[in-house]
Amino acid sequence: MNVQQSITVRGKDRYKSGxxxxxxxxxxxxxxxxxxxxxxxxxxxxxxxGVDPTEACAAVAGESSTATWxxxxxxxxxxxxxxxxxxxxxxxxxxxxxxxxxxxxxxxxLFEAGSISNLTASIIGNVFGFKPLxxxxxxxxxxxxxxxxxxxxxxxxxxxxxxxxxxxxxxxLGATVKPKLGLSGRNYGRVVYEALKGGLDFTKDDExxxxxxxxxxxxxxxxxxxxxxxxxxxxxxxxxxYLNVTxxxxxxxxxxxxxxHELGSNIVMIDLVIGYTAIQSMAKWARRNNMILHLHRxxxxxxxxxxxxGVSFRVIAKWMRLAGVDHIHAGTVVGKLxxxxxxxxxxxxxxxxxxxxxxxxxxxxxxxxxxSLNKLMPVASGGIHAGQMHQLLDLLGEDVxxxxxxxxxxxxxxxxxxxxxxxxxxxxxxxxxxxxxxYVHEGPEILAKAAQTxxxxxxxxxxxxxxxxxxxxxxxxxFVPTPSMAV
Amino acid sequence: MRVTQGCFSFLPDxxxxxxxxxxxxxxxxxxAVNIEFTDDPHPxxxxxDMWGLPMFDLRDAAGIMKELADCRRVYGDRYIRISGFxxxxxxxxxxxxxxxxxxxxxxxxxxxRQEAAGRNVRxxxxxxxxxxxxGERYAxx
Numbered sequence: 258m259n260v261q262q263s264i265t266v267r268g269k270d271r272y273k274s275g276x277x278x279x280x281x282x283x284x285x286x287x288x289x290x291x292x293x294x295x296x297x298x299x300x301x302x303x304x305x306x307g308v309d310p311t312e313a314c315a316a317v318a319g320e321s322s323t324a325t326w327x328x329x330x331x332x333x334x335x336x337x338x339x340x341x342x343x344x345x346x347x348x349x350x351x352x353x354x355x356x357x358x359x360x361x362x363x364x365x366x367l368f369e370a371g372s373i374s375n376l377t378a379s380i381i382g383n384v385f386g387f388k389p390l391x392x393x394x395x396x397x398x399x400x401x402x403x404x405x406x407x408x409x410x411x412x413x414x415x416x417x418x419x420x421x422x423x424x425x426x427x428x429x430l431g432a433t434v435k436p437k438l439g440l441s442g443r444n445y446g447r448v449v450y451e452a453l454k455g456g457l458d459f460t461k462d463d464e465x466x467x468x469x470x471x472x473x474x475x476x477x478x479x480x481x482x483x484x485x486x487x488x489x490x491x492x493x494x495x496x497x498x499y500l501n502v503t504x505x506x507x508x509x510x511x512x513x514x515x516x517x518h519e520l521g522s523n524i525v526m527i528d529l530v531i532g533y534t535a536i537q538s539m540a541k542w543a544r545r546n547n548m549i550l551h552l553h554r555x556x557x558x559x560x561x562x563x564x565x566x567g568v569s570f571r572v573i574a575k576w577m578r579l580a581g582v583d584h585i586h587a588g589t590v591v592g593k594l595x596x597x598x599x600x601x602x603x604x605x606x607x608x609x610x611x612x613x614x615x616x617x618x619x620x621x622x623x624x625x626x627x628x629s630l631n632k633l634m635p636v637a638s639g640g641i642h643a644g645q646m647h648q649l650l651d652l653l654g655e656d657v658x659x660x661x662x663x664x665x666x667x668x669x670x671x672x673x674x675x676x677x678x679x680x681x682x683x684x685x686x687x688x689x690x691x692x693x694x695x696y697v698h699e700g701p702e703i704l705a706k707a708a709q710t711x712x713x714x715x716x717x718x719x720x721x722x723x724x725x726x727x728x729x730x731x732x733x734x735x736f737v738p739t740p741s742m743a744v
Numbered sequence: 745m746r747v748t749q750g751c752f753s754f755l756p757d758x759x760x761x762x763x764x765x766x767x768x769x770x771x772x773x774x775x776a777v778n779i780e781f782t783d784d785p786h787p788x789x790x791x792x793d794m795w796g797l798p799m800f801d802l803r804d805a806a807g808i809m810k811e812l813a814d815c816r817r818v819y820g821d822r823y824i825r826i827s828g829f830x831x832x833x834x835x836x837x838x839x840x841x842x843x844x845x846x847x848x849x850x851x852x853x854x855x856x857r858q859e860a861a862g863r864n865v866r867x868x869x870x871x872x873x874x875x876x877x878x879g880e881r882y883a884x885x
Contacts, residue, residue: 416837423787425827426751426840456754479863486867490855493747495787521867611834629834680754688752688762691769691840710756 261287276327279315283338284324289345291362297399298363298380299622302347303356303392303565311347313389314359318342320384322367339364350735356565358396370407373533373580381568392566398575399623406628408579412543412550414631415609415656418583421523421549422458422495427687428655429458430679431499433638433662437463442476446484448672452665453488453496455676460484461638461660462501464528464555474504474513482520499526499551499584507535511542518546526551529573533580540581551636552582564732571600571620574607578633585633590652592640597733598652608633609656620734634658642721643682643714647700650686659683669720674713681711745852747785750825750842760809763826763844767805770828775839776800777808778827781819783881784874786853795819798829812844821847821882847873847882 265271265283279285291297298321304313316324322342323332346360369375385393419425434440434448449460460481468474481498488496502513502525510531517525525548527539536552543550560567570587577585587604588596603619609632613625637653638660649659661679668675685707690696696703708715752758758766770777777799780792795815802808808826815824824845827838851872858866873881 416835420837423749423790423841425838426842456748479865482867483865486855486869489787490853490869491745493745493785493787493853494749520864632834677754684752684754688755688758688766692762692765693769707755711754 279319280312283341284318285315286343289343294365294401294403295362298361299396300359301394302359305391308389310357314344314347318344318361373576395568397622402628409581410630411583411633412540412581413583415634429658431459431658431660432665433461433463435666442472442480446480449481449498450484451672452676454491455673456680457676459497461499464553497524499524501526503528524549528553528555530556536580549583551584554586574604584636587635589637589641591645605635608635617736643678643717646682646686647696651697678713678717681714752842764805767808775828775830779815781822781824783822785823786871
């Protein structure tokens with residue numbers, strides 16, 4: 258930017274009554290070096306026409322920390338300079354005239370330990386409605402180790418989840434029960450039984466299956482647990498079904514979760530729409546009760562999808578890892594829902610790695626150390642099928658739940674056959690990968706060969722062979738591979 | 745029935761050549777390979793008996809295949825599995841596990857139900873084979 262030196266007004270002039278530009282109040286400090294303990298947020302700021310970009314970015318820092326629209330003398334009763342968020346860098350967004358990346362540092366004392374609600378009340382509180390901005394998006398955050406350590410993190414984590422399920426070395430397989438609404442408890446349990454017996458590890462309630470006239474929650478839980486136990490005895494394998502405990506109140510959710518626990522379920526599920534505080538409460542409940550906690554990201558696309566306004570899903574993924582869920586839907590790349598490959602890769606790394614290096618091509622703007630916080634299992638769900646197994650394994654790796662809802666239940670010879678097709682395709686692909694074969698290119702051959710001894714797989718490949726969802730992504734990283742960006 | 749624990753139970757039984765390739769994969773990753781056997785394949789039976797210690801220092805699949813052959817000679821009537829253990833920070837657990845030997849007949853499991861209040865059911869899974877004492881479970885095979 259044109260202004261590279263602090264223009265903050267100092268001394269008693271700073272506190273003269275009246276209105277002063279944010280960039281002169283101490284919210285623009287281009288020579289500030291963020292401390293290791295600072296929370297850093299990266300915003301994409303699109304100022305209204307005629308608004309100075311630096312001033313707009315300083316305003317974001319101000320409105321998400323201590324500022325109000327005018328000078329107040331009561332600042333002088335505090336260590337105000339410490340509490341002011343400081344915008345220390347403003348870059349034009351590549352190929353996007355009128356938008357700017359603002360790097361803003363927040364002192365750790367601004368936040369309550371272990372509270373996503375408190376963190377978000379500052380960072381995405383008032384500031385998103387601020388009039389001088391046309392649009393605002395929270396792109397990424399650097400969470401200091403000192404803050405990460407105040408959160409529980411995933412109740413179970415990938416490693417312990419695998420140990421409890423006794424499943425290693427391959428993605429887990431799941432399916433969402435369909436139709437998502439309308440089945441009675443008894444019929445619902447039938448789908449669960451067939452899918453689990455056929456070879457899936459998990460089945461799943463959909464986000465909006467709670468307790469409706471066609472099926473109250475107790476009916477679902479009872480029949481589902483009959484199905485889980487029957488399938489376990491039929492296969493000698495641990496099985497599970499995500500019982501959605503999302504409800505109107507915290508008391509209702511605890512009641513449902515307790516009932517799932519009493520019935521011997523190993524996993525329960527919640528929706529993102531229940532809110533950050535409820536999610537953290539359920540994460541603590543799950544840790545206390547040896548329960549895996551699945552999160553369905555219902556509602557996220559209302560604010561994650563558009564590139565110029567909202568919150569990036571990579572930030573939601575970071576918050577949810579802190580908040581303590583064990584599973585999170587993080588995209589499929591090849592399926593029916595939004596997902597640019599590089600951006601999705603960034604989400605998966607945030608869930609699963611102990612350290613994320615800055616990687617602009619994946620949309621990851623900061624080094625992030627997770628300080629041994631448990632790993633969060635990403636879930637790939639929505640429009641995927643057995644014929645894509647080589648691509649899924651290549652793009653998403655091994656520590657992921659692959660959920661084939663339609664791809665299981667829509668099989669021409671029934672749900673068990675659909676489940677078996679998926680499991681055989683997966684095991685054949687893992688076997689080939691481990692043998693060192695070029696499974697990405699030889700994928701179709703590997704599947705065809707496995708189908709020679711597995712009719713259900715043959716049929717699945719025939720039905721869905723041409724199904725793809727190739728649409729342009731609305732959310733890809735804005736990144737120009739030049740050395741100047743890679744600071 | 746067929747117990748479907750492990751990574752490859754839905755595929756036809758692996759040949760020794762296929763098993764050796766998976767073992768080599770583990771060794772190339774730096775994982776310790778472990779051979780375990782049991783005659784109680786209950787899904788919650790975590791601790792199968794170990795055929796010696798995990799082979800932390802063996803770097804050759806052929807050596808492990810020889811151990812497997814020895815194990816099969818003694819316990820060929822039981823389940824035998826191979827696992828790869830990763831001791832690196834953040835994992836310190838099993839990374840892959842697959843069955844390499846099965847009894848000729850797998851009698852499977854019985855599901856018992858105890859009806860409780862409010863339509864609640866207490867489930868218990870019993871291995872038919874485990875009705876007999878350990879070591880005699882697949883004796884007639």
